[in-house]
Amino acid sequence: MIKKIIDAIDERIGIRADIKEQLTEYMVPSRMNFWYSLGAVLLAIFTIEIMTGILLLINYIPSVKEAFDSVALITGTIPFGWLVRRVHVLGSYLFIITLFLHMISVLFMGAYKKPREIQWFLGCMIFGAVMFTCLAGYLLPWSQLSYWATTVGTNFPSSIPVIGGFMVHLVRGGELVSQSTLSRFFTLHVVVIPLLLIFLIGAHIFAMHRTGVSNPPWTTDTTKIPFYPKFFLGDLTIIYIFLAILFFFVFFFPQIGFPPDTLVRANPLLTPEHIKPEWYFLGSYQVIKIIPNKFLGISLQGVIVALIFLLPVIDRCEERRVWKRPIFASCVIFAVVAYVVLTIWGSYS
Amino acid sequence: MEENLSRRSFLKKAVGIVVGLTAASSAAPIVRYLIPKLSKEGDNILTNADGEPMNEKDIAEGSSFVGSSAFGPTIVVRNAGKLIAYSAVCTHLGCLVKWQQNDDTFLCPCHAGRYDINGKNISGPPPAPLPKYSVTIDASGHILLGKV
Numbered sequence: 001m002i003k004k005i006i007d008a009i010d011e012r013i014g015i016r017a018d019i020k021e022q023l024t025e026y027m028v029p030s031r032m033n034f035w036y037s038l039g040a041v042l043l044a045i046f047t048i049e050i051m052t053g054i055l056l057l058i059n060y061i062p063s064v065k066e067a068f069d070s071v072a073l074i075t076g077t078i079p080f081g082w083l084v085r086r087v088h089v090l091g092s093y094l095f096i097i098t099l100f101l102h103m104i105s106v107l108f109m110g111a112y113k114k115p116r117e118i119q120w121f122l123g124c125m126i127f128g129a130v131m132f133t134c135l136a137g138y139l140l141p142w143s144q145l146s147y148w149a150t151t152v153g154t155n156f157p158s159s160i161p162v163i164g165g166f167m168v169h170l171v172r173g174g175e176l177v178s179q180s181t182l183s184r185f186f187t188l189h190v191v192v193i194p195l196l197l198i199f200l201i202g203a204h205i206f207a208m209h210r211t212g213v214s215n216p217p218w219t220t221d222t223t224k225i226p227f228y229p230k231f232f233l234g235d236l237t238i239i240y241i242f243l244a245i246l247f248f249f250v251f252f253f254p255q256i257g258f259p260p261d262t263l264v265r266a267n268p269l270l271t272p273e274h275i276k277p278e279w280y281f282l283g284s285y286q287v288i289k290i291i292p293n294k295f296l297g298i299s300l301q302g303v304i305v306a307l308i309f310l311l312p313v314i315d316r317c318e319e320r321r322v323w324k325r326p327i328f329a330s331c332v333i334f335a336v337v338a339y340v341v342l343t344i345w346g347s348y349s
Numbered sequence: 350m351e352e353n354l355s356r357r358s359f360l361k362k363a364v365g366i367v368v369g370l371t372a373a374s375s376a377a378p379i380v381r382y383l384i385p386k387l388s389k390e391g392d393n394i395l396t397n398a399d400g401e402p403m404n405e406k407d408i409a410e411g412s413s414f415v416g417s418s419a420f421g422p423t424i425v426v427r428n429a430g431k432l433i434a435y436s437a438v439c440t441h442l443g444c445l446v447k448w449q450q451n452d453d454t455f456l457c458p459c460h461a462g463r464y465d466i467n468g469k470n471i472s473g474p475p476p477a478p479l480p481k482y483s484v485t486i487d488a489s490g491h492i493l494l495g496k497v
């Protein structure tokens with residue numbers, strides 16, 4: 001029966017030929033390894049985030065009076081609500097870690113170089129959109145931590161001369177973090193950014209298909225083999241390893257991502273002690289803390305982001321092997337170590 | 350042939366103009382819709398978290414109160430019998446300051462910024478003093494705040 005339906009569809013729009021050409025018999029370098037599977041892992045986690053997000057949406061109420069209670073209801077009363085919420089929160093952490101690893105591997109393999117510049121630009125945009133949707137989603141539970149971390153986070157643009165105040169006002173929808181901010185962030189988190197991400201991810205994959213997957217720089221063997229079954233199975237294995245890590249933390253370290261201030265309803269008239277942003281913003285937060293001039297701290301980070309984004313334009317040499325690019329490799333290692341150190345420093349300071 | 354070409358380029362331009370005008374005319378109301386209205390300024394009453402007016406008698410000597418006003422979160426301290434009021438919003442990144450009775454300073458819990466009793470930033474990252482408000486008490490003991 002199912003075969004008959006598929007045959008009928010295939011007869012009309014030729015779906016089998018497309019699947020063959022674009023997926024199962026799509027030719028990829030025969031020497032791909034673990035690092036090449038991270039894109040598939042990201043796609044899998046993104047799907048999980050969308051699914052758990054939809055489930056959370058059924059019971060979440062985006063109002064300052066009810067948001068906190070609705071989240072408490074999801075976590076405490078609704079069957080498996082705790083599981084859905086934890087997977088959504090810890091899944092976002094794993095998404096960011098995997099995105100970091102994916103980008104670092106692209107840097108070391110020189111896979112951002114011609115003709116793959118567009119993939120790099122799109123990847124950077126995906127990264128920015130993910131960070132922004134995480135910031136927006138953080139406010140939604142309307143806890144003390146989410147309220148004050150958002151207050152601090154949305155204040156960053158205030159140091160930009162002339163337009164800074166207006167930007168803060170625009171992002172918050174008013175002077176302070178309030179119902180307007182919650183409504184805006186809710187819209188961004190559940191509609192605008194997910195749609196944008198679907199578009200960007202689609203464009204990223206489309207560009208990758210057009211340029212072909214980059215050959216590993218450590219080998220001269222340029223043989224290509226079909227993606228299915230070898231690499232399909234390989235991707236699936238890595239996806240399950242990442243899912244095992246995710247569920248290990250979901251079940252055995254439930255407190256991760258839920259410090260005590262997340263259990264207290266937001267009080268706009270009382271800032272709790274030790275407000276810290278989420279761990280992936282701690283590096284940036286620490287830079288703001290140690291550089292006395294706020295504008296300087298933000299500009300410095302803006303310059304670093306611009307340099308990363310424009311990397312394919314800046315680095316035009318064709319050499320992709322990392323051992324032949326010692327200065328570049330040292331810069332990447334230094335940047336990664338600096339980010340980790342600043343993050344740890346930020347969490348203790 | 351030539352006539353065909355000019356006809357075609359005219360139609361291309363026409364399509365561009367129609368699409369451009371549609372985009373521009375729909376963008377204007379969308380942008381305006383997203384820009385929030387500025388809050389009104391002027392004298393106003395200090396209220397608690399439930400929106401009820403605070404009475405000046407409720408703030409004892411040496412103690413403080415953080416409430417709401419049209420200026421946003423506001424901190425009022427009674428010092429030597431007099432009420433003094435400042436914006437409670439730290440000028441660094443917007444956390445709310447607390448009054449430290451033991452050393453007569455305002456402390457911001459987020460990055461340990463400090464201000465003296467005159468609202469002047471004295472240590473830590475805050476780049477500017479706390480905005481000061483004038484305080485007047487009306488006939489029913491409510492606290493009225495104004496710009497200085």
Ligand code: FES
Pocket residue numbers: 439440441442443444457458459460461462473474475
């Ligand atoms: S927000 Fe007050 S010191 Fe940073």
